[in-house]
Amino acid sequence: MAGRLYGVGLGPGDPELVTVKAARLIAAADVVAYHAARHGRSNARAIAAAYLRVGQIEEPLIYPVTTETTDHPGGYQGAIDEFYAASAERLAAHLDAGRDVVVLAEGDPFFYGSYMHMHKRLAHRYEAEVVPGVTSVSAASAVLGRPLMERDETLTVLPGTLPPDELAAKLAGTDSAAIMKLGRTFEGVREALDRAGRLDDAWYVERATTDKQRHGRVADIDPATVPYFSLALLPSPAAAAFVAPAEPAGAHPGQVTVVGLGPGAREWLTPEAQAALAEADDVVGYAPYVDRVPLNPRQRRHASDNRVEAERAAFALDLAKHGRRVAVVSSGDPGVFAMAAAVLEVSEDPHWKDVPIRIVPGLTAAQAVASRAGAPLGHDFCIMSLSDRLKPWDVIASRLASAASADLVIAIYNPASQSRKEQLVRARDLLLEHRDPQTPVVVGRDVGGPQESVRVTTLGDLDPATIDMRCLLIIGSSQTRVVTRGDGSAQVFTPRSYPS
Incomplete structure (x- = not known):
């Protein structure tokens, strides 16, 4: 018997705004799925964390792209469509095995929610139920202490991704409005509000009901500080009689x-x-x-x-x-x-x-340099600084010798500076007492910066005169290898296993 699919709304951020039904279904589910960007963290999972139980299967659905470019042949939309199709099949495998699947959704699942893409692909194949949640629009209205509409007034919900001219026309023809999807669109949204003559009435709310909540007038907000999880509100025209609640004393302690x-x-x-x-x-x-x-x-x-x-x-x-x-x-x-x-x-x-x-x-710089070179930190390693400004050279030499004799890969920070050249010469000589001259060495300079360079040499060929404060060195162990790829480039890695 196939499992059942649930799209569960979690509300805008405060875990106490999760409904009783949503909490019950999350705790009972065999599988809990949630969308996340490539960094892997999920706001939805964070909201639901208190309701999860040990032993549940978690299915993080990691977007291949968010706002960046992609080399997918179908462009951004092609990459997203492929991702949604693959994600739906991952969930279908659980449903076919008889497992109930809860897909977590911030706010309401059908209110600009990612769950709807799973629903479209799976609801005709499996029994499915959608559990509504408190929307960010309702939360923002509550935070401001201003009603969205009353009596015969009209509320319009708009995406900030509309062109400013089109957005301004729609704003001019409504009583109240909620404008979603801010972040990079904020300046265009503010321009549209100004064109519609509504800027002075517009309010901004960020991460409503969370401990990072912020609000103020749209006209006063710095566009550089606006995240995606924010919205602009034009409350009911009658709301002018309301006063937005002051933040409690100490709401933002130093x-x-x-x-x-x-x-x-x-x-x-x-x-x-x-x-x-x-x-x-x-x-x-x-x-x-x-x-x-x-x-x-x-x-x-x-x-x-x-x-x-x-x-x-x-x-x-x-x-x-x-x-x-x-x-x-x-x-x-x-x-x-x-x-x-x-x-x-x-x-x-x-x-x-x-x-x-x-x-x-x-x-870290060590991780960045390692990633450019391959995987030289694939086994045990240590990190050391050659700067003797805050510790004596004798301590540095002793630790360097110990790390070398222990056959650890060594990432070296602060290898040299304009006034400190001799330390790297002495360190290289010390390392050669324990390491073969052919030991691979990765030299990363300004990695992640405009003058980035990464080269692979050996301990015997390492020239201290070419190293400065913007460099980081990774000295391989006896097991570190250099592999030449088909295009002639070199990649360095240290195997995860070590010979007995």
């Missing part, structure tokens, strides 16, 4: 968020990091890293030299103590030779004990 920007490329900045940067009042960091953060005129930017980590941390903590939301930015991951440890170390002072500190991870 805090420090240490944010990893990744190694350089914008596409390597995580959605969590993007959100943290958008929410910040102040951006603090080493000047080149602050410059990598998109300019937002609402924010204050505080750039400083790279050798004042403790002072920078104290400055950020002081801003937060006075109610500011501060993003301290680091390249790569903030917990790897970067600002997370500096902030936490300074925060040990009782003066800062009440300041909340959050760490947002980033893609």
Whole structure:
């Protein structure tokens, strides 16, 4: 007997707005499916997490593209159609095996919801039920404390993807409106509201009912800070008599968020990091890293030299103590030779004990260089810095020798600088006491940046004079191999197994 398909609406974000029926079906399901972008995190799953149980099969349906380009022969639509067809067949396999499948949907499944694409492909083949949820439009209206419509008024729901001229015409002919799908469309939506003479009446709501909720007048919102999960509302004309509820005292207490920007490329900045940067009042960091953060005129930017980590941390903590939301930015991951440890170390002072500190991870330079070269970190490895500014050379040499004798792959940060050339020469000599001169070495420079280069050499041929502070080295183990591909390019990998 085939299983049953459920499209379950979860509401706009607050887990307490999940209906009793939705919670019951989620807990009882054999299979729980949810859509997610390529980073793998799913807002729908996060909302439903409290209702999941151990032993359930999870089916993450990962979009192949979201807003980026694709080389699929059918273009963007072809890639999406193929993805929906493949996802439906994955769920059909469970249904054919007699398993009940719940597909999680933010808001309502049939209100701009991804579930409808599964329903169209499966509901004629299996018994299916849709469980409605609270829509983001209803949530936004509640957040603002303003009704959508009353008596004979008309509410129009519009996608922000419409051309501004067409959107303006529709806005001019309705009493109330909800405009969905903002993010990149926000400037066009604001232009349409202005053309329709409705900008002064329009409100903005972001991530309604969640702990990251934000709202204000559309005219006052910086387009650079607008995520996809937001909407614009034209409430009932009668709502002018209503006053939007003030945010409670302490709704946005000061805090420090240490944010990893990744190694350089914008596409390597995580959605969590993007959100943290958008929410910040102040951006603090080493000047080149602050410059990598998109300019937002609402924010204050505080750039400083790279050798004042403790002072920078104290400055950020002081801003937060006075109610500011501060993003301290680091390249790569903030917990790897970067600002997370500096902030936490300074925060040990009782003066800062009440300041909340959050760490947002980033893609490390070691991971980025490794990915460009192949998989040199495929087995046990360690990460070391050759900088002796904060630790003596004797400690570096001892650790380097231990790592080399243990036959670990070694990722080396800060290998050289304008004033520090000799350390890499000494490190290479030390490594050659334990490693064959033919050991593969990956040299990545400015990976993710405009001057990226990656080359593969050997430990014996490594020339320290060609290395600077923008380089990262990966020294292979005795098992690391170099494979020449059909096009003549070299790929480096370290096997997952190790000889006994």
